[in-house]
Amino acid sequence: MTNAIETRLAELGLALPDSPAPAANYVPFVISGNLVFVSGQVSMDADGLIKGVLGDGMTTEEGAAAAKLCGLSLLAQVKSALGGDLSRLKRVVKLTGFVNSTADFGDQPKVVNGCSDLMVEVLGDAGRHSRSAVSAAALPFGVAVEIEGIFEIDA
Structure with missing residues (x-):
């Protein structure tokens, strides 16, 4: 069954990856009331982890592309949760x-x-969100980006 979100992803030439499995002792998401809390999704593509350090051999544009892939993984986890x-x-x-x-x-x-x-491209105004963007001296497995999210759902 295709819905408006998946239709929009297809229009953008994007597909959701399989929901990544947790790499340690945690769950990929928790539903509490009408909120889904998705654990941090690391930068990865079909070839594996996207590693690098912004400001040391990795450009802002490459980092943004890695963050977009984190966004697709976040949506995949929400889909799994639902x-x-x-x-x-x-x-x-x-x-x-x-x-x-x-x-x-x-x-x-x-x-x-x-x-x-990505969230705004796919969801329109429903993709607008509050946000923090912080530096880390290192991330798990040497990945370039990790992003976690909170999503509202129909309960």
């Missing part, structure tokens, strides 16, 4: 982005925009 029914997704509430970057790199917001822009 038993495959993305039509129950009402809005993105908050994203928190962590950027593996040097101490003097200051474009974390531009990197995390890769995910934020």
Whole structure:
């Protein structure tokens, strides 16, 4: 069954990946009331993890592309949480982005925009959200970006 969100993804030439499995002792998402809390999704594509340090060999544009992939993984986790029914997704509430970057790199917001822009492209106004974009001295497995999210759903 295709819904408006999946139709929009297809129009953009995008597909959701399989929901990534947790890499440690946690669950990929928790539903509480009408909110889905999705654990941090690391930058990865079909070839594996996207590693790098922004400000040291990785460009802001490459980081934003990695963040966009985190966004697709977030949506995949929401779809999984909703038993495959993305039509129950009402809005993105908050994203928190962590950027593996040097101490003097200051474009974390531009990197995390890769995910934020995706949410608005796919969901329209329902994709607008509150957000934090912070630097990290290191991220798990050396990935470039990790993003977690809170989503409102029809309960």
